[in-house]
Amino acid sequence: MHRTPAMRDDDLERVWKPLLVAARKLPPTGSGFDSLMARALDAFAGTSIERFPTASELALPVALSLLGLDTSAPPAEVVATLQHHMAAAPAAHPLDVVTAYGCGWARRVAPTATGWDGRWDRAQAALHALVARFVGDAAKQLERAGIRFPYEPDTAFAADLLIIRLYRPLSTLPLDEAQALYITCTEDGAQVTCGEDHEELIPAGAKAVYDVRHDKAGPPRLRRGENTLTLAPDHASVLRVTAMDLETRITLTAGNREKTLKLAPSEILELAGPVTLDVLECTCGHWRCAERHRLSGWQPDAAEISLASFVASAVKGPGRTLRTGTFPQGMLFALWSREGF
Ligand SMILES: [Zn+2]
Ligand SMILES: [Zn+2]
Known part of the structure; x- marks a missing residue:
């Protein structure tokens, strides 16, 4: 455990409102942070605070007021977690740590939540x-x-x-045993379809990347016409679809093994379920x-x-x-x- 000086939870509760009022007049940047640090103690005058915080105790509440929510003071466990991260990375600017955390870094985000457990708009x-x-x-x-x-x-x-x-970075596409992902090489690029709601064109020069996961049912099969290619029995492999002019290249990586397969226009590759695909939002393929x-x-x-x-x-x-x-x-x-x- 690392410890950094912290404000008492009930003190933070008391100063949160005046801190927010001051924070809303400032941008969530380094200079906004510095002016709020300088002004914060004035903002607390008249609040029934036990003991005025020191500068190092103030850094996190100030960063939270610039980047967090208006609705309520940050929950004690959010403050404690952030304190831990700041102590582990003393060179990091509190605004950086709070921005990243507010966007979901180092925690699980409730995707539809609008409170402190969701992603914070200002961050x-x-x-x-x-x-x-x-x-x-x-x-x-x-x-x-x-x-x-x-x-x-x-x-x-x-x-x-x-x-x-x-x-x-990922969105999950589960396929049951009746479903399959189809990759068709076309003259405009690679067409990827799965059921009725997932269809996209990967233009020539671009990629699509999937993490392929399977469990008890055994490794899924890739089928091109008459040929079947069984995926490595490993529990995860990466499937890259690279669209090129008049060709689609399929690369399958499992551990340090790699297989490549090429599709000519109108050829179709089928990846049959049951399998879970994690669609990688970044398609750099690196x-x-x-x-x-x-x-x-x-x-x-x-x-x-x-x-x-x-x-x-x-x-x-x-x-x-x-x-x-x-x-x-x-x-x-x-x-x-x-x-x-
Ligand atoms: Zn620790
Ligand atoms: Zn990337």
Whole structure:
């Protein structure tokens, strides 16, 4: 257990309202944080607080007032968990820790909840602003490198999609024994269908990536025409669908084994249930996607990396400056190749 000085729960309860009033006049940025730290004690004058908090006790309540909810003071367990994370990563800015946590980092989020157990609007807006900034940077750097966009890239729209990939990296597609996923190679790309409600076109140059899970029923089969390919008996494999001009490439990875299979136009590959597919929202297909392109991969305690640097590398690919070799390793390249600008 790590311990950092904390305000008493009932004291925090008492000062929460005046703290919020002061916080709403400030932006949830480093300078907003600094001015609120300087002003907070004034805001508490007249409250029946046991003992005025010290600056280090104040940092977390201040960050929470800038990025959290208006409805109620943060629950004691939220405060305790955040204190623990801040103690484990003393170099991290409290705003970074609170932004990430508010978006679902280091906890389980109740997806439809609107309280402290859900995702917090202000934290999401802060992450959105960060992502939008690096999408804008990337577009400018690409233009400087001579890339011509057919029209001005929509940075806000790209950020809308990318923050979801960062904080909710998977969506689950369970198939029962009567269902199957069909991948059809077409001249426009790869058509993926499953039942009536899941149908999408992967344009040439883009990918779709699935984690394939199965249990008692044994490994699922991939069928192309007469040929059947049984998946490795491992309990998880990764299925990558890469659409190319006049060809769809299917790559199946289990452990360190990899199988590749090609579909020509109008050929269909069938993956029969029962099987559970985790559809990876980030379709970069890179083997380090999980650690680089998911908010859960931000480890301020292990590596002293700010949330901004983490997001910058996630969006634009690793490295300080954008290079043609590293940009395709980022989330933005995968997004643009799949969805357009
Ligand atoms: Zn501990
Ligand atoms: Zn990725």
